[in-house]
Amino acid sequence: MSACAPPHAQHPRPPHSPAPAPRRFPVAGADLSAAVAVFLIALPLSLGIALATGAPLQAGLVAAAVGGIVAGRLGGCPLQVSGPAAGLTVVTADLIHRYGWRTTCGITVLAGVAQLGLGCLRVARGALAVSPAVVHGMLAGIGITIAVAQLHIVLGGSPDSSVLANLRELPAQLARLDPAAVSMSALTLALLTAWPRLPGRTGRLLRRVPAPLVAVTGAAATAALAGLALPRVELPSWHSHALAGLPEGPVLGLAAAVLTTTLVCSVQSLLGAVAVDKLVAARPGPQPHVGRSDLDRELLGQGAANIVSGSLGGLPIAGVAVRSTANVKSGAVSRNSTMLHGVLVVVAALLMVPVLEEIPLASLAALVMAVGIQMVSLHHIRTVTRHREVPVYAATTLGVVALGVLQGVLLGVAVAVALALHRLAHTRITHEEKEGVHHVQVRGQLTFLAVPRLSRALHLVPQGAHAVVELDGSFMDHAAYESLQDWRSAHTARGGTADLAGRRGGIRTAERAPAAECRCRPWTPWRNHQSCFAEAPAAPAGQEAGRELARGISSFQRNTAPLVREELARLAREGQRPSQLFLTCADSRLVTSMITASGPGDLFVVRNVGNLVPPPGEEHGDDSVAAAIEYAVEVLGVRSITVCGHSGCGAMQALLAGGAGPGDTPLRRWLRHGLPSLARTAGDHRDRPRLAGRAPADAVELLCLTNVVQQLAHLRAHASVARALAKGELELHGMYFHVGEAQAYLLARTEGGTEGGTVFEDVAEGVGKGEGAGGRVWATTPGQV
Template identity: 40%
Template structure:
């Protein structure tokens, strides 16, 4: 593109879209600040690293092609993975894992694997999100009470009654009160007039609770803050030797797969919100990979395209990708000029915000509707979410995928055998998919067919007849012919193979 054309495009954007994109970028910035900080703290990382990832998501991924309006940054959906990686391998390993996962995403995009993520069963996706939401709910309820969360799911469940018992302590009661106020503001803000909802409810909750803690001197823990220079830790070449550890490499693969899935599922949802150009999935996967590689080289958190920020961007009237780039610029200015404001934010406020995010991810209303319409699909959601909460994210997703494949195999193997007598004639109808999975049922049904002088075997309703079932039908017909029955197959068996 020539310099003249580039200047013309900027001039056109300034005249037509600048005001809308500028306003949308400020809204997304205000949404992003508390979420970036909350995800980082919940992941066991310094709060500033969440801001760093948000900056990279805006300034790096924001300028790359793929999707025009979705916004990238640290996501609640990766909190569980990051917390586990930090606890198991240490914070210095995080940059290596994130950078390696980003390179894997780039390679997947170049190999044009982005479209395959769209083929994953929606029930598995819903189960993955519900499982992440369940883990967030079980884990973040402890910081709301000012307590340290246990390590295992069983310990988290067993420790819940003890949280309520500690409310007689001033610090616990204050922390719980701040968290409850946060949830009340976030939920109640959704019922405010539209002109007020331009300001995100999460930001209102952060400002109100921080002010309450400062004014009344409440004994509540707040975010520990340092400068960006104190938390940015580029991994040197020697650290990449950690990838020789199968556990570290496995974490990178898991980050890459989950981050890619979340980003592309978000892209599909955002595309339905606007009438602009649709997402190019492989290109977007490369952009996300470049962003994660850059974040990893800064020692920061992994990123995905985030549906909350992306929806806020679209609803605020964004027209071009400039809005998401500008949101990254505002995050950078905030981190440079006003980092001390983070020290006023109560930890229980951030935990409550993640509790709210976890509840939305769990989405019991959608699960109930799915159970009424498709009980088996709802079972896959529950199974996936349960295994994620009990074991870990990767195992839960793999179990969910296996269940979805098994259900698909069962569905395509539905098979029916019916017969109808007409005097001395007998019409036997086969319908559905006759595969080896249904062979026992086919054999049992054919054995129950009564004897008749003339038998017409109707295979017109059979969509697929594999070799095992074809041989079973041929053997049954030959046996009946030896018994003096006139058996005619219509259409011939070979046609259904």
């Protein structure tokens, strides 16, 4: 399949899923209200960014409309809003100054073509490998450049193309400031600052109107009522609007311009998509079924939007954080909100020209200046300080301000690489003796460059002494590992003891004893871990259970955590998006991750005694099971629910023995949810489930199998499940695990057989058979159990 194929082409609807009912209204109410909110923010910001770049003001409206409609329709992040971005202001202003407006449009088109190529090559994830300190430093440098330039317009003057020139001219501009422009700018900034802080219930209602719209509207109305003579927005006829021209200029300069535009547009859009995913995951209430962003598709959508915008004489386009945040917080549930906001911009550009031409340029400049100041984030500065990356951040920021965006980014990357090499080469190794124990501590990366100093420190440990080598870094290469192991072998051979503490990437180093190597797997029972803890003293019987738990945690930290840390860190950033709700028994022999070969983030697991699903409204029901089902379907948007039973289930044995009879213990009350399974077992033998190739071995196994089928029927009675099934958005599966055989079975229905009923097929055989081989693994759909 082509790398450029949209995601929906790779996941066709299952053949047995009913077609979703057509919507009477194509746009949900939440999308409509979100589109209006984003439009009200985008309109003044688009004009302000166009003003800051020196482009025709219509170019900002063109980019806002194209970003909403084209990028919104084709992009891989449905809730991200694209358009003219403050992060592109410096780049675009420099291009217009060097090459003129029509050539800048041509460069925008070429940058879009480059983005299409990168999207087809599926390299979007690679852009996220850029150090966050470089990205934040780039945005901070751009923000400073914007703020300094717009300050001249706020004071009633006009900016220069260079930051340094603007700073030099600032004293002279202060001496000849325009009181009218300053007053309108001050009013705009005051409204921007005060409006989000309005107190009380009335304030909450008023805050629904975006602050940028209030600030610009307030300044325009005040200027009109006071009769102030100020430069205002000028939108000439669209008939005279300049379209793209062929790029003219030196080839190397144009290539650098295309590269810079592509880099800034792509990185800002991809990072914005990741940020939108986090906002959606953190949003309370049911989540839209949009899934995580497809970054390669997002790059394709941004490329197509830049081609269209440049061709129509619009500004370069990227994902915009302010508008995307407003879109998510306004409750948008699909890409319709983004596209509709673009349509509203088109309507405004055609019908609201007289209104837009009342806006003072000083007000727009103050609005953009505030955006530039916000790009210098104190949160980002604290983050890079905590991670000791201030040199990278500072070099990138100063480079962008003094040299330009591309040069500043390259300078920041160079400093980041130099800092990483410095940390790799400069490892601190210390030796000290405490109470007869020699401690050798290694701080930093342990590579072949540090082997001579490591050897010197290790040879300070006397023969026969007890030594502890503490590794406090993140990596150890093979040369350092061999040197450390050779020393430990020689030291123990001479009567000494040595413990290595810590496990680092590259080579594992945390084994306590050289004589025995721990080969335990993550699913190895605790009783088989004894070889890993041979040196631990025996504990009293009452304390042994606690010791086993502590040992298990210690084994995880040493053996498993280094292998899953990166994946868990990704899930912590992006939030959970499991595809399956797995409802199974609390039996200790049933390890869900082992029998499904799943990992972190795959299964949303609910366990209870007997894998029971109380029907909705059942007396003495358990809201925790119903809540988990509702959360999985409505919030997490799982596509499949599996009910998994197992052989030798104690709950089913208790049912057969009358354990759900009269009485008021919690266990008896719970087991009564299994009585429908018991009644179904006593029904028509032709409807009894069986394992592929054989009948149930005894009454307990028959009840265990029947219970899975019955709980699927209970599951379908829940409202959230019924709705998802009716829309074809959910599948139900039955599963059975035979503990003694270590064999998993999926619920299947025979085709063309004579016995009828339901069959639990061997998973391996069922997957390999295919439709024409007499059996198939299946999922229940409406009307089937």
